[in-house]
Amino acid sequence: MGEGDATRFGAEIEKICREHSLPLTSQRRVVLEALSVRPTHPTVDEIWEDVRRTMPDISRTTVYRILETFTRLRVIRKVCHPGTVARYESRTSRHHHLLCLQCGRMEDLDDAALDRLALPGKETGFQIEDYSIQFRGLCSQCVSPSDTGSRKRGSQAIGG
Amino acid sequence: MGEGDATRFGAEIEKICREHSLPLTSQRRVVLEALSVRPTHPTVDEIWEDVRRTMPDISRTTVYRILETFTRLRVIRKVCHPGTVARYESRTSRHHHLLCLQCGRMEDLDDAALDRLALPGKETGFQIEDYSIQFRGLCSQCVSPSDTGSRKRGSQAIGG
DNA sequence: CTGCCTGCAAACGATTTGCACCAGC
């Protein structure tokens, strides 16, 4: 967790809330903090578990609502994952994803060349803001399941 | 419905099932046929509705199971859509997607140049098979909601 | 103060599962 991301919301969250006329609650602070510290693409429940260590009485509903609020404001993002549970990420700068079709593992991929693609033109009918590339395949552990202690998540018809 | 896709599974499905030692049932035939005819990225229920016109007694559960089976065999794909319901597509050849962050509409994008990106190397730890690009923005109707009859789907914290 | 936010519990909706029967091979 580079301090760049870990502290991203530390000072910024006050500005974010002020700009959007949102009350800055302690729940909002810890939820965004927990998301930015997580290196992966956590589910709502994973964030909830993290946050409960600091704030044991926070409700799961509140976590849902906070993530939804900030997603709509484009402060965080819901990641595109073929599983059935929602996953979030705090990075909104351009980057790409590696997805394992076998176990569902998803990792970030940074590649400056891939960040410079020309956007499709107006003929699409869309006003495009951004893009990201999803690379699909098998992660190292699913390619060579040498370690007998196999992955937790079974193969759940992941499609991409 | 271009005959290229509309008939994709017409003859091929027998081969597909034989290759995977799957019994070729009438349900499998009509579900794959319905998916390949749909121009968009239908949900399970949309496919179910289509199929019921031909086969009124087919169960929704069966549609779920057939789609899951063929997704695992890589015959069809589950598309990455930020909504909460699963969506499928019959196209497994490389192509890209346009996603509207406001209403969730998703369209295919074909662009030969975008199909030729260099895959990331081994340093990722993934054995990559394919990729697709998701372009995010606003569709024409969400950019200029001139028609007073606005879109059906509300803005549901779509994140991408 | 006042309005938005939170917590709780119930509602909701998509997906999955157990089981008995049926169809493809």
Added chain:
DNA sequence: GCTGGTGCAAATCGTTTGCAGGCAG
């Protein structure tokens, strides 16, 4: 005939909602 597929209904599980009290501004 045997094996796996299907249909039904119930169970599951992630997510949303209604409402009463609490906190930020």
